[in-house]
Amino acid sequence: MFDKILIANRGEIACRVIATCRRLGIATVAVYSDADRDARHVRLADEAVRIGAAPAAESYLRGDAILDAARRTGAQAIHPGYGFLSENAGFARACAEAGIVFIGPPASAIDAMGDKSAAKALMQQAGVPLTPGYHGERQEPAFLRAQADAIGYPVLIKASAGGGGKGMRRVEASADFEAALASCQREAQSAFGNAHVLVEKYIERPRHIEIQVFGDGHGNVVHLFERDCSVQRRHQKVLEEAPAPGMTPERRAAMGRAATDAARAVGYVGAGTVEFIAAPSGEFWFMEMNTRLQVEHPVTEMITGTDLVEWQLRVAAGQKLPKTQDELRIHGHAIEARLYAEDADRGFLPSTGTLRHLRLPQASANVRVDAGVEQGDAITPYYDPMIAKLVVWDVDRERALLRMQRALAQCQAAGVTTNAAFLHRLVATASFQHADLDTALIEREHEALDIAHHPASAADWALAAVLAVEESASATAEASPWAIADGWRLTGPAARSITLEHLQQQQTLQVRREADGWQVQGSDATSLRIIGHAGSGNYALQIDDRLLRGDVLHDGSALYVFGDTGQRRYTLHDPVADADNPGDHGGSLLAPMPGRVIALLVEPGSRVARGAPLLVMEAMKMEHTLQAPAEGVVNGYRVRAGEQVGDGAVLVDFEAD
Structure with a gap:
């Protein structure tokens, strides 16, 4: 085994590799860009080396700087994580030439599978079923459009060197093809430095099922069963689970054989994933092979009781695979949700800023949190905006779903917008609950996922108004007891007027303090009686017959209310300040x-x-x-x-x- 390894990545995967190395007694070296000087993976590693400026092209994609850092620190091996240089055959060769172990497959396997067009030709020779399409070298727009016309719409344009949903477009009609092609090629060039694309038939109502494979240097290849990654938006995975719901033993065996045949065809060593498109009929076709560890690998670890990063390290050190195919078993069900800094209600736009508040579920035997950031860290525009991966396990899918709903409700964040509320709605949709899965699930459940269909209730508005009053009173009380803004008067308590905005709706509510609670009247004349405790960052309040517990954060003009169903963000309006600053940006x-x-x-x-x-x-x-x-x-x-x-x-x- 190695004494010291360098991790050529950042975020949660770097933190994950560091944790496994620490358990095995291996020293770690982190690399970082200027944007990541104070990042969590840098704080966790034994050593850290700066490799360049914030843009990835000037840091995490600089193989020369990473190799120099490995030489200077005496690292014997480099773990590439996923993304960046993890599937770069040139970097794998450079490591070998420098006498440093690349913890991944040989460069020849990366070459064979890194180009989707060449990979499909190789898989055809190996007898692995392929999706109908054009996988050749010609790239003239008119020619590719003619191929799409011949295949029949809808078609999928895919970056040949791509992954992660980048450089991918679904096209419904011939007239739309060339505009979609141009956009796809721009994105592919930007993300991978290669604009080459292929065109395939789009399979209606497809499921995305992938098989985790592992090979060693002694000729052994196994698969660790399947993951269902069908729930996607813009061809990027949102939820993943293992095993795939509805998978029969016969189909699992057939897909496992196809995946291991694919791995053997390229002399594969290390962790890899063979991805398939599966039709409702049960047919499946090879889509691509990712020659690296995948973001969603934790669900496989949870159902098989393995540490795939440890397997990577052992195989890279020349050891045999820790288990044979016959020794691998599926136990229980696991689901993963990707918590991102993004605004799902505004087209999934990335959200940048400082995580002024971050609280994630408590880790346990049933709940795993792989986080790349902590409270106080910044989400920058330079890299993927992932905050954490939430992974739950239980004995069956039904119980795992309940655990995931609870875990998502416990996510608290302020400073950036997250997709936690969207994920909470997503796992509650009828389609996901009943495992009616395909890659268009999010579009199909649009109405259930639209925030407009989940407006704040009268009780929600009243709760927010009371919390705004009490948090203000708590803050002023710390300065001076004479400044407590609780509405107390010699002649009886006065009513406080609170103007709140939530999802472009605005209400002015009247809050009157009473002996054991509050009376709240909304803009629509709705009156609610609330009793209990509120203030100092938390609350336990009864509205009608419902008991509500949670936390509250007053951050500038924002009021975050965290509860059993997730979080809501309200904006507090100051009428005087609003009058002094009427200007928005007009049109x-x-x-x-x-x-x-x-x-x-x-x-x-x-x-x-x-x-x-x-x-x-x-x-x-x-x-x-x-x-x-x-x-x-x-x-x-x-x-x-x-x-x-x-x-x-x-x-x-x-x-x-």
Whole structure:
């Protein structure tokens, strides 16, 4: 086994590798960019080395800097994690030439599987079933469009060197093909430095099922069963589970054989994942092979009782696989949810900023939290905005679902917007509850997932108003008892007027303190009696016959209410301050995040409908289309294509009707 390894990655995967190395007594070296100087993986490692500026191209993608750090620190091996250089055959070769072990497959296997077109040709020779499509070298738009026309719509355009949903577009009609191709190629070039694409038939109502494979240097190859990763948005996985619901033993055996055949065809060593598209009929087709550990590997670990990172280290050190195929068993059910800093209600836009408050579920035998950040850390625009992976296990899927709902409700964050509430709604949908799974589940359950269908109730508004009053009173009491803002008067308690905004709805509520609680009257004249305790960051209140418990955070003008069903964010309005600062940006469209302007889509002076695409931005290696907020006229643009803009920058002068 190794004495010291360097981890050429960041975030939760770097923290995960450090934890396994610490358990095995292996020293660790972290690398970091300027943006990650104070990151969690840097704090956890035994040593840390700076490798460059914040952009990944100037740091985590610099193989020369990473190899230099390994030499200087005496690291015997490099663990690449996933993303960045994990599937870079040139880097794997450079490690071998430097006498440093690359903890991953041989460069020849990465070459064979790294190009999706070449991989499909190889799989065809190995007898692995393939999705119908064009996987060749020709890339002229007219030629590719002709291939798509021949295949039949809908089709899927995919970056040949890609992964993680980047450089992928579904096309419904021939007229839309070339615009989708151009967007796909731009994103692929930006993310992978390679614009080459392939075109495949889009399988209706497909499931995305992948098989975890592992090989060693002694000719042994096993699979550790399947994961269902069908729940996706923009071709990026959102929820993963193992084993796949409804999987028969016969189908599991057939997919396992196909996956291990694929691994043997390239002389595979280490951890890898063979991904399949599965039809409702039970047919399945090879999609791609990821020559690395996957983000969703914890669900496999939970149902098999293995540590796949430890397996990686042992295989890289020349040892045999710890278990044979006959020794591997499935026990129970595991589900993983990816907690991101993103606004699911605004098209999943990434959210950047400082995590001023972060509380995640308590880890246990049934709940695992793989986090790459802590409270006080920053989510920057340079990298993937993942906060943590929440993984739950129980003896069956039904119990695991209940654990996941509880775990998501316990997630608390302030400073950035997270997708926790969206995930909570997602696992509660009828489709997911009943395992009616396919890659269009999120679109199919749009109505149930739309926040507009989950408005705050009268009780929610009343609760927020009471908490706003009591948190204000607690804060002022710390300064002086004479400054307590609890509404007390010699002649009886006065009513406090509180104006709150939540999801573009606004209410002014009257809160009157009484002997054992509060009387709250809403804008709609609804009156509620509330009793219990509130203040100092938590509450236990009874509204009607319902007892509510949770935490509260007053952060500037924001009031975060955390409870059994997740969190709600309210904005507190100060009428005096609002009168002094009436200006918003009128009809301007603002940048929702830092990024680069890719394309301006409408001629100035054009009249557009609500939702019409106006501008394309790139942030965190993904393209985001900004739409017209209402019907109106685009008077002009304040930016040019190629320009880098900050969060909140004015992009478009827009005049709404």
